Amino acid sequence: MRALHEKNLRTFFVDVIRWNLRGGIGLQLFRLVLLGFMGLGVYAYSHQARYGLSVTGMNDIVSWGFYISNFTFLVGVAAAAVMLILPAYVFHDPDFHRVVIIGEGVAVGALVMCLTFIMADLGGPLQAWHLIPGIGLFNFPSSILAWDVLVLNGYLLLNGLVPAYILYSHYKGRHADEKKYRPFVFLSIFWAFTIHMVTAFLYQGLPARPFWNNPLMGPRFLASAFAAGPALITLILAVIHSSTTYKIDRSVFNKLRLIIVISAIINLIMLFSEIFKEFYFPTHHSSSAVYLFFGMDGHNSLVPWIWTSVCVNLLATLVLAFNPGKNNPKVLLPACFFLFVAIWMEKGIGLIVPGLIPSPLGEVVDYLPTWVELGVTLGILALGITVVTWLIRAALIIEQDYSGL
């Protein structure tokens, strides 16, 4: 069929949509489930839109909750695409070249989720246009949140347009001109570090919150992201390898394992360094850490949460490092999954909520997300997964059937 009609930008989009609407019964069922979750998200959000953020578990003390926690973690997932881009384009690793497009798809999906979480968290989403430079009034460079808006949208553009250009070239049956996109690839490598550092600075720059006001925050964000992100990408590659005809070379998994292990170990060292600082000689600046790890004034809802996270993190890192199954995917893949979940627990809720407790006037409360927050979050996650599957499905079909490589 592709030989018969002319290929242009319009047929490119039509084909992408067509490929995604077709597919086996399993895929359709999966899509339907995602759609259901997105519907739940819209329903939950309609409550929030009607009654305000009072339907969430947040209050004047814990003023950021589940949304911002997930946002913070997903910025890391988005940034982690650089761990595929860097070897592929800088070290010209042929194995990674084949999977880099998948990493970029994951980054786009993660960024879509990040931006949606921010919108869901706003008290006045209809006023969000006040953020648009030129129309609104943008507090740049003073506000780190203004920086974050810029870098996140910039990274979304970079990670959307470069792969789109490459895929479109392949779709038209010609080689993508590397001279044209190479500068943007290097820019996106630099940019990946920026989005995560800037997001860390969002918290790090607040002297009002000693738990966050910590120079290790940025580097630790990077280390945890470069462990959790590639762990997720490993899982996605395994799914692609087993459920499609696009086969992934074993060496990719081995190299990814190495990246994950190194990042996870650096992350644990930094965690240990932070814990040492907070507890060797506790000051009143340590009270958030005390609340997080041991509870305070009878409030201890995060204690089991954080200890679970730390233990699972440690175990998964050990399994990945010592590789007891001798590269057996039945051992490594669950380890990747648990590492991902452990870092999500720690770098989401485990980072954002205790930073706000106790309040600057010493008051301790507990935070628990409501069904609205959970529903909206599930909806946004489903949206992100949908974006990722659409992009990857289109990319794989083009790479396999059209590029002739």
Added chain:
Amino acid sequence: MSEKKNHPKNDNPLDFLSGESNRRSFIKGLSFAAAAGSAALTAGCIPSADAATTEEMKLRWQEFFKEHYRLMTQEEKDGTVARLERLAKLQKGLDVQMSSQSPLEGVLYGYAFNITRCEGFMECVTACVEENNLDRKTNTQYIRIFEMEPGQLDPGTGDGQYYHEVPVDNKFYMGTQCFHCEKAPCIKACPTKATWREPDGIVVVDYDWCIGCRYCQAACPYYGRRFNWGQAEIPKDEITTRQHYLGNRLRPKGKMEKCTFCIQRTRKGRLPACVEACPTGARVFGNLLDPDSEIRYVLKHKKVFRMKEELGTDPKFWYFID
């Protein structure tokens, strides 16, 4: 009020937008479709069909696309104030007198709190809630009073939830509120410049420009800010109708608010409600630039200190001991 308000026959919705300056008309056109689309999600903001008179819808559109307060000319400020007064009449049947009065020349406000005198009666809190139209449903309060043990000076160690007869022997009381810092972390944090420090030292919020991200709340080291998690509920006969655009006017849901040193009173030469209500005279307010003011007397002759001085925020709020 806008010159176009008496055209009920006008059936082109885009004409509602033409009452303002041309500079933004392009943006309005663009945003119109987007806003209409998202309206479905904000059913709570859309008045029911019978209540939505043409005039009300028109005023709401003009309010939606208005400028940041600091970029408005005096004429535009008068325009928005008139629209808000009219909307209060249309929606709630309230006769509001709203002001957009500018800062007085040669004034810099300062506040001092006498921890020897305060006995924890919380008259200040009640007066503040009533004057500033604070939400009665969630019991929002700008002022917190902490019951302190002797030997402590950090409210974080005190009890902010006490509910018993005061004063208690061998305890003392410390009040907190927004300290109107000269180097305020909240102002630096806001991504849309929706909060700023006026020339008379009052840190204010443009409630209509705030997007509700709550970054300022995370940045404040004094717990000085409150968020409208839901729509504030105040019995109609308790609403203070003498209002200021930057002060005690009714806030929409999803916006940040805070103590404004009762800007609607102090810019007219009156004292903040908390100072006036205090039965023990523990609260001192005045012009720091006036050498004969009481606040200057306190700063010169009493032992004063400020909270979290190490953060370098330079608050305009001092504690002192008799």
